[in-house]
Amino acid sequence: MRHFVEELEHLKTKLLEMGALVEASIQRSISAVTQKDRNAAEEVFRNEDRVNAIELEIDDFAIKLLALHQPMAADLRLIVAALKINTDLERMGDLSVSIAERALSLIEGPVIKPMIDIPHIAGLVQSMVRKALDAFVMRDADLARSVLASDDAVDSLRTACYHELISFMEKDPANIKQALNLLVVTRNLERIADHSTNIAEDVLFLVKGIDVRHHAESRPPS
Amino acid sequence: MRHFVEELEHLKTKLLEMGALVEASIQRSISAVTQKDRNAAEEVFRNEDRVNAIELEIDDFAIKLLALHQPMAADLRLIVAALKINTDLERMGDLSVSIAERALSLIEGPVIKPMIDIPHIAGLVQSMVRKALDAFVMRDADLARSVLASDDAVDSLRTACYHELISFMEKDPANIKQALNLLVVTRNLERIADHSTNIAEDVLFLVKGIDVRHHAESRPPS
Numbered sequence: 001m002r003h004f005v006e007e008l009e010h011l012k013t014k015l016l017e018m019g020a021l022v023e024a025s026i027q028r029s030i031s032a033v034t035q036k037d038r039n040a041a042e043e044v045f046r047n048e049d050r051v052n053a054i055e056l057e058i059d060d061f062a063i064k065l066l067a068l069h070q071p072m073a074a075d076l077r078l079i080v081a082a083l084k085i086n087t088d089l090e091r092m093g094d095l096s097v098s099i100a101e102r103a104l105s106l107i108e109g110p111v112i113k114p115m116i117d118i119p120h121i122a123g124l125v126q127s128m129v130r131k132a133l134d135a136f137v138m139r140d141a142d143l144a145r146s147v148l149a150s151d152d153a154v155d156s157l158r159t160a161c162y163h164e165l166i167s168f169m170e171k172d173p174a175n176i177k178q179a180l181n182l183l184v185v186t187r188n189l190e191r192i193a194d195h196s197t198n199i200a201e202d203v204l205f206l207v208k209g210i211d212v213r214h215h216a217e218s219r220p221p222s
Numbered sequence: 223m224r225h226f227v228e229e230l231e232h233l234k235t236k237l238l239e240m241g242a243l244v245e246a247s248i249q250r251s252i253s254a255v256t257q258k259d260r261n262a263a264e265e266v267f268r269n270e271d272r273v274n275a276i277e278l279e280i281d282d283f284a285i286k287l288l289a290l291h292q293p294m295a296a297d298l299r300l301i302v303a304a305l306k307i308n309t310d311l312e313r314m315g316d317l318s319v320s321i322a323e324r325a326l327s328l329i330e331g332p333v334i335k336p337m338i339d340i341p342h343i344a345g346l347v348q349s350m351v352r353k354a355l356d357a358f359v360m361r362d363a364d365l366a367r368s369v370l371a372s373d374d375a376v377d378s379l380r381t382a383c384y385h386e387l388i389s390f391m392e393k394d395p396a397n398i399k400q401a402l403n404l405l406v407v408t409r410n411l412e413r414i415a416d417h418s419t420n421i422a423e424d425v426l427f428l429v430k431g432i433d434v435r436h437h438a439e440s441r442p443p444s
Contacts, residue, residue: 063302066298066302067293067294076288080305083302083305087306166398173391173392173393176388180388180405
């Protein structure tokens, strides 16, 4: 049996493998929308099984570590954080599948104009995902906090996009189906940002032993 | 210090308190939409802090149990399941807040017709939540499986509702804002159903030690 320290390293490596795969799916789903790239969408669908398989592997492995060792303090926090981050990554993978599905509808339907905001939101969301994963690898609390700070920007952009798409639908009902597809894409991007925020919160819990959820760091370190 | 068995009972009790609160929020958010009941929406907003506080309490307590005892097999599965169910319940609470917010927009805007399907979907979703929590309390694998089976019905209803609302918008652009509010309500109800499914899967993991996610029970018991 490997030493416990090596087992923890293996857990982290697996989680990063999962992270890389989910990042690729998000990236490909966005290309599918913005470049009308059908192959990119297919790639997201192909990735899905692998993401699901690694999720189960990581969960099994983390639970085995809890059962076989009696991890304390920082090690215990790492395993609990890994379980939570794993769940968030899998959901982000699901959301990229949903974006890729909408991309296919968008490709089939008539071209409509308001695509400017989508690459903008998408770029912001991708950088949040990247930073959240980097913060985990480097145990960097400041980087994790910067992810929390970006979340409001995504919300504002999404709201602006929402109103633009509504006025677009009101101007010409022929736009409705395509505009709704874009609405769902932006909402899913926003949800991916929310999951990045969850991961950043887990990194702060991991690094500092504090739980910043709901209370913006008002709670004392435990 | 309490005996470990009592601690586990306390964990379950807390989780059920959380479950009852979230169920109440879902119920009130639906009343806010279907009865145009502004007070019901306010009640959901008031519940939110309490839901968030209990979520943190349960997480802290579960992690303390992992740290102080060395739970094995079924006890370990109970604690891991509690951590996961806790996260799902908190997200369901968030979704009920989002439904209550849409209810306020709906109350302020003009009345539009297609409200028939919402109570229908809402009833189905509420029964899934109830069954998932009952399955947890009674460790009832069959009841948990019945939750998984209901998920497809919710998806079909939501798709039907989606197409109805689109044609409604296309007929008269004046309906667009209100129809979009209803679309978001149905999507959020569907997401609450998804979280109930997650809880049911956790119950199966807890009861049988099998992980049914992604593989529909094809994996052998571990």
